[in-house]
Amino acid sequence: MSTLAPPGAASTPPPADGASESPPNDVVAPAWLYEAGGERATAWVDAHNERTRQEYASSPDFVRLANDLKSVLDCPDRIPAVADRAGMLYNFWTDADHPHGIWRRTSWESYAAGAPSRADRAPAPTSWETLLDLEALNAPGALPAELGCGSGEHLVWGGAHVLTTGPRAGRRALVCLSPGGGDASLTLEYDLDARRLIAPADGGFHRPTSKGTMTWGDDAGESVIVSADFGPGTVSRAGYPRQVRRLRRGQSLDEAEVLVTAGGDAVAAFASRDPWGRTWLTTMPSFQRTRIWLLPDDSDCPAGTGPARAALAGGAPAGTVTTPDGDTVPAGAIPLEVPEDSLAGVGRDWLTIQLRSPWEAGGVTHPAGTLLGAGLADFLAGRRRLEVLFAPSASSTLLSAAWTAGHLVLTVLDDVASRLEVCTPPSPEPAGAGASPASGTKWGHHWIDLTGAADRLGCPAVDDTELRPGRALLSVSAAALRPADTDYLWISASGWTTPSTLAVARLTPSGEITGMAVVRQAPARFDARGVRVSQHQATSADGTRVPYFQIGRPAPSSPPVLVHAYGAFGKSLVPGYEPVTGKAWLERGGTYVVVNTRGGGEYGPGWHLAGAGAGRRRVVEDLTAVLDSLVARGVTTPEDICLYGSSAGGLLTGEVLARCPERIGAAVLEAPLTDMRRYTQLSAGAAWTAEFGDPDDPEQWAWLREHSPLHLLQTGQAYPPVLLLASAADDRVHPAHARALAHRLEQLGQKVTYFETAAGGHGGGTTHAQQAFVSALTHDFARRHTRRGR
Known part of the structure; x- marks a missing residue:
């Protein structure tokens, strides 16, 4: 599921310089112990x-x-975790020869050639192309001083966003690096053709070291979305960025367009661009609560026009509005009116709402833990036609959900062992009936059974404290391979004594698994x-x-x-x-x-x-x-x-x-x-x-x-x-x-x-x-x- 939730605790404030003033009878450690580098x-x-x-x-x-x-940890035959970006598979790898790691990529054909052996062939080594060697990057003089962390700390890999659309697809990336491995990080633009970082002086995007993120802001790679410390008043008490800006190529951060500013008491603000090109703005009044808006001008979503937008803008000219809660957003932004403590996610045409507390909608009260589905355009326009996609039980809860192009794949915990379910939304109505998905048909549901590799099946109970003896004690998970345009899945499985297996599978239009193939299987690492x-x-x-x-x-x-x-x-x-x-x-x-x-x-x-x-x-x-x-x-x-x-x-x-x-x-x-x-x-x-x-x-x-x-x-x-x-x-x-x-x-x-x-x-x-x-x-x-x- 393309989740509109906060990025966890990815950004945090600087360490305090000393202990606070203490109440009577408090236990006080020496103040100097609270000075991280004192x-x-x-x-x-x-x-x-x-x-x-x-x-x-x-x-x-x-x-x-x-x-x-x-x-x-260095074992060369462990499974390399990969991400499909513009038809290539990217991986960050560390081993004895690369203690700080290398960023690399390979083709699908080469990766598939390294799959476990079959009767008709033996696995072949995957051919990797090294893009960035962190050992070389940290060598003296390798990185211009104005781009580094400035403190002599070793730069640690923090991830990369490869551009997947437009003429620069697969040719440009945003590389995140962390001084010393902390949450504070910097971001630099990388030229995948020339195999080099692009300095700001040469037109490259750059986010100086701070808590925050930088992601692509359009299909052509001409803008980025940045959350960072922009100066006084832009960081919360918890140290997270309170402000997000859109930076266009050639601009300085001071010139960048402000997209959202969270209220003064909020924890954080951030923005994300989903696989279908829509930009979502989010503020966090607290760690478990979020407020979300859609920027309709960035998308061909039907919600970009009509009553939902008019209701918020009220005919106001272009500019910003400040909500009663103190958040500042563009005047045309459309609020996603879901409970603040819920977890919202989107597919191409659909919205999902995972409830953390009971919620009344359309005369029905849905319990905490329920996952609801609705047509996105309908919901933004104020129509509350919701379908229950998952209902919790005494033993089961929803762990996660992932959208492919046409299906929603749920990972369900049942007494702390997982299973997968595919939810298939109804087909869209004919074009003449409007752009919203059909509301009169039910979603389809299919279970995916991957319990054959369980740690234990059929073992007799040892004592009466055993919980459901004989069932599979296994974790399975699913992630969309390329959600914008395919129904392929990464499926992984492992157990306490069962090494990990990684497979690729395709979902049929009805939501059934087909063509599942194991692409990597980790060997046992202990007896x-x-x-x-x-x-x-x-x-x-x-x-x-x-x-x-x-x-x-x-x-x-x-x-x-x-x-x-x-x-x-x-x-x-x-x-x-x-x-x-x-x-x-x-x-x-x-x-x-x-x-x-x-x-x-x-x-x-x-x-x-x-x-x-x-x-x-x-x-x-x-x-x-x-x-x-x-x-x-x-x-x-x-x-x-x-x-x-x-x-x-x-x-x-x-x-x-x-x-x-x-x-x-x-x-x-x-x-x-x-x-x-x-x-x-x-x-x-x-x-x-x-x-x-x-x-x-x-x-x-x-x-x-x-x-x-x-x-x-x-x-x-x-x-x-x-x-x-x-x-x-x-x-x-x-x-x-x-x-x-x-x-x-x-x-x-x-x-x-x-x-x-x-x-x-x-x-x-x-x-x-x-x-x-x-x-x-x-x-x-x-x-x-x-x-x-x-």
Whole structure:
């Protein structure tokens, strides 16, 4: 589905310079720890990093593990993820010879030649054409100073937008690069014919380093749509751009046309151009709410004229209007009147609305989690003829949706295992009846069955906690290959012990799969012989069932168990092949457990909202119920459990560590939130108050304090060993969160291991060597500090 939703947490504000003023009795870490690049903070980090290297990296076993994991990440026969652009397949690739990566492309014929062997032929190596080598790009003098980040940080790949229309199709691209791997980035225009970046002085588009994006703004490549820091008043408190402009070739950013400016209290503004040439403007009053407008002059959509446009413009001359909510948009922009907390998407002629809360339309109240479909032109003109395309159940929710030229493909989670459904809209009415799609015919529906490669089928249940034993525990997903004009799909499938398979398939006019062919199949990266995959359920404090996956070999005695949880932002933890965890943990006899707490999206919007705000106690209760279930079932003991969480999962791990340390033997917190008193003043935290609460509101702080690990630690309480991981380049979750917790634990006389990378941002290391080191440290720490691993 061409989604009109915010781009996640892709842009965040700069780190705070210090801790905020604190209320009475607050726990305060030294202000200098909050200075990301401060001299004293750097010395503190360096000392802790050296101590960690001495304790871990000097071990021969650690070195072997790190090398093994780097080999897994560098493996030359892993599946190269590709995107079809103007008839060529593009890929960004890293390996031992290209540690910072190369951007490359190949033809369909060459890519298909590398498919798994058939009886009639053997696979042939794919012939790749290198377009940009980041190692060479970062060499001294390779990039003019006025185009770089200006701070000496290594530029990390951030993606590319290849122009797919007009005379420059396949010949020009916008390349995004990130200094140090953070969310801040710069964009440069690239000439695919000449294999070179085009300097602004030579007419190339350029977005200086800031949070934001740049995408193509027209078919000919003569304009771009830019969100960025344009100066005072154009960035929100959360650090996201509040303004989007259309920059035409030859203009400066100051001369660019302003398309939308979000209200002063909004989180962000952005714009997107869909595969059918329409430009959509969006503002975000909060992280879970959006307001959307269509610019009709950019499209041949019938909604470009008629009552919908007249209703908004009111006959006003060209210019801008300011909405009652404080957003400024062009006078002719047409509002998309859907609930602000819904997720809207568009196909060529259709609109989809995925509800996060109940919505009454046309006399019918549709529950949260429902996906509705409507003719786009009809809807924009005020007609509310909606059809239910997906209705949630107690066990199922919609994970995602993708449009091809003529079909909508849904990925549905059913007790956290996925399946695909194809929805086929009715044919358009005859031209004489108007341009809207037919309203009197129903959509067609077809299931796609891809369960044959399941981790387990027909295995008997081990105990009465198993959830629906015998079914496929598999993740499948679908993405449109080229939605503007084809019904081809990328289909991928994998499981906890099943390596990924990538296939291409075509949908017939009726929505059935035909011509499905496997184009890549990843080999196994770890020894999974004897590993059993099962799904269980625990009972939380309020009686809610909480599912979790258990992956490991049956053991006569308690194995070390690594438990992974997240529980926020509606993110779902689903089955998938994890070769690093397999190599570092499962292959060495450990058991891996993945927990689906509330706060996630595994059972739809209600599951998420039940764990948000004041309901966050349920997330902690869900996780502790699973920990207790593992012990009650005889899988392990508390001393053998290492709890792992990253980002918001690091917050959850920190909560369990501080509130019930007796339930675990060790904890790993990666890029965590820990200081919930100051989180809104650090990096992107101001955008997350709807998720966690506002600490500046005394009533909310009263319960939010009970979920702030930094404030929950107590003198005289014994805590298990803790590993804290962070990155100085993380401009999404400030490294001060990890530093402050480490400092506090050390004040209390507790065992702490701390490691902070200089680069990598929120997403982890910038090279496979760095990623392998951090992963080896995580798993080696977990093994050393669980009882059975000692």
